[in-house]
Amino acid sequence: MKKCTYCGKEYPDEAEICAVDHEPFERVGVSFKQQLIEANLYDDFIAAADKRDSKQMIALLVQIGKKKRTAAFIVHAIFANAQKFGS
DSSP, X not given: OEEXXXXXXXXXXXXXXXXXXXXXXXXXXXXXXXXXXXXXXXXHHHHHHHTTOHHHXXXXXXXXXXXXXXXXXXXXXXXXXXXXXXX
């Protein structure tokens, strides 16, 4: 299944774009990590994280279909948890 990143309407995997608002999809039940791996962007994401380059991390998440605001939230959560656990 795919889900519109704007309105939340779900579509079958064969769908290309949201019929309601023409926004991109995110795959339901697939982690952003798996999406980065499938797009061959995971190593770039980890390298950006090691440099604490939040702008690059956000850009990579946007490439896999995340909204910029959602991507920023994910990056913030990663950094917050890393500090919490001493990484």
